[in-house]
Amino acid sequence: MAKVKILGAGSSGNNLASACRQLAWDVTVCDVEEEALTRMRKDIYPNRYGRWDDAIKLSTLDKAPRGGFEFICVCLEPEKHLPMAMEALEEKPQGILIDRPVCPPHMELAHELMEAGKARGVRLFAGYEL
Numbered sequence: 803m804a805k806v807k808i809l810g811a812g813s814s815g816n817n818l819a820s821a822c823r824q825l826a827w828d829v830t831v832c833d834v835e836e837e838a839l840t841r842m843r844k845d846i847y848p849n850r851y852g853r854w855d856d857a858i859k860l861s862t863l864d865k866a867p868r869g870g871f872e873f874i875c876v877c878l879e880p881e882k883h884l885p886m887a888m889e890a891l892e893e894k895p896q897g898i899l900i901d902r903p904v905c906p907p908h909m910e911l912a913h914e915l916m917e918a919g920k921a922r923g924v925r926l927f928a929g930y931e932l
Contacts, residue, residue: 803828805870807895809863809886810877811842814901818875819858820851830859832866834878869893877901884911887926891918897925904928 804827808815811833819842822829833839839860848854861867874890876883880903888911890898898919905912919926 804872806830806873806875807832807866807871807890807893808875808877809833809866809890810875810901811838811846811860812877813846814877815875816842816846816850818877818899819847819855823855823857828859829857830861830867830871832861832863834863836862872896873899875899875901880905884915887915888918891915891922891924894922895924897927899927899929902928 804825806818806822806827806829808818808822808829808831811831815831815833819829819831831839831842839862843854843860847858871893872895874893874895876886876890876898878886883900883903884905887898887900916926
């Protein structure tokens, strides 16, 4: 069973969590705000998918588990995408999915992330969940 960590409990994070659970993957969702995690558990996820999935683990970012994830998905605010993806590289996942837009209008950190991903053998993906 694959292990995935999703950074962000908003719309994209909920969509990715549901898709990963349909594959029977081990899912951990992390967010900066405890309120966002509560909203995911009590409102967004059950309203979209019929009920809350107790197999999904929730954690604030400051207490988030590190390491051992095959995939890390970055679904926070666009200005946090690249810095959080750079941090995620340190965990050495097989792949990192970055929600679109990958970065704000500037390309700061984009080239550094691509080079660091290549050097570590981590595949980088850009995606968007509807």
